[in-house]
Amino acid sequence: MNGTVVLDGRACSRQVRSELSEQVARLRGRGVVPSLRILLVGDFAPSQVYVRNKEKAGMQLGIDVAVERMPGTVAPADVERVVDAWNRDPGVHGAIIQLPLPEQLDRHRLLGMLAPCKDVDGLTPASLGALVSGRPGFTPATPTGIIELLVRNGITLSARRVVIVGRGELVGKPLANMLLLRGERGDATVTVCHTQTRELAEVCRSAEILVVAAGKARLVTGDMVSPGVVVVDAGTNSVGGRLVGDVDFDSVAPKASAITPVPGGVGPMTVAMLLSNVVKAARTAAAASGS
């Protein structure tokens, strides 16, 4: 661990939120109160916790957060009515449909309904499409937070070999597309691995920056990384009631030049980037209305 930098997501998130807090104060001074709406369907316990965290963090910044709770048995039309009302309400700047949704609700259909200018989770088809073609739009919070954490810690992405383990819709795939964009937050040579990858260890060892978002506790071990690698662990697995990452920290950290812990790494950045999107949405809406 001699010289290994532990990338402190909590400190970085505090810094981002402190900057956002100033921006919110300025907006409020002009009569604009950034507002976030969250749709929470059913009583899936982890969702309750995530939504509570977003609510608390948003309110601390001076963002107006309201949670619309609906029973797990709600009819699709009732949910659509809520999304539609949010789309049409100029006082709503950002909106989140908390996933997962119960079976009767088609998440792609609902996400497709949400106005892209309010899609602070960056998960609507239009937002993902904009991402692939490199146009401005909201990007998903977790990959955005990973890039922010690296950039703020002075880690160069451009021309580096990045290996992403995991091809999920929330982290792996959007992150790959973001890192391929031009500019200092991209320009990386990107490899994406997943459950079908043969010789995962060999591919991981080719990484200068390794991002693991596979959803499998301690999948990546010390023998699978090269000395000096930068490791980002986006895993959140519950093992024996404890939050554990996808990286075996104890064996990987001694070989890494920098590594994120779990908890306290990527997690805190996710909420900060979501709130950053809400503030951006409010600023854009205010500019458009001339406030």
Next chain:
Amino acid sequence: MNGTVVLDGRACSRQVRSELSEQVARLRGRGVVPSLRILLVGDFAPSQVYVRNKEKAGMQLGIDVAVERMPGTVAPADVERVVDAWNRDPGVHGAIIQLPLPEQLDRHRLLGMLAPCKDVDGLTPASLGALVSGRPGFTPATPTGIIELLVRNGITLSARRVVIVGRGELVGKPLANMLLLRGERGDATVTVCHTQTRELAEVCRSAEILVVAAGKARLVTGDMVSPGVVVVDAGTNSVGGRLVGDVDFDSVAPKASAITPVPGGVGPMTVAMLLSNVVKAARTAAAASGS
């Protein structure tokens, strides 16, 4: 070249078009004439040729193809009116906005207007977004053609190490996303390289399947590939009036187990896949209207 298979795009395209021709005949037998509309703005010479090719190939299959020609100075509102009319006309199954467009036209805005169910080029934000999240939708013709050519030649993609050189919006990036989807047309371990990539040769040598779509004549040479590699050349460069690929065929082919020629490789597949999307759009529209 002993034992190197030359992947014949012309033959493969003929096979695809012959299958499509049967499908069109069946649709016409039920009173449904698959129809394609192409918007061609200005007089950019290569676009004239591409559009002519699409028109000819479509008509050979029995598809009703009409080209809407507009002057290079056309006002955005006039173009939007055409796209809007196509969206609302149930007799139009597929529509293409031929790129590039003159400066006064915002291609992202126009593409964003086109109904995703008619977007046979697969380039609207909604289609690209669907691609990232693995939902059904039209995929761009060139990457779809590359996958079709490989699959029809019995080349396994699943679990193979694919290196893509080029991160363009038309080939590299959509292909990367497609190859990461689950199933036998995906499940590959994918690396994307580009102009910022260091040690391009080393990355290319790690490929079992190498796809080059960089837009740079003869960028990949024999010393940059490993023996037995499958090479797909999506380049179309004009050198001294001759069509030349991104791969130096003469030095690469002897090391490859299979390779596409230029011309006669990826090119013919592109038009075939576009027409396949038109037939699919017509079938879907016919099923929805009960024809």
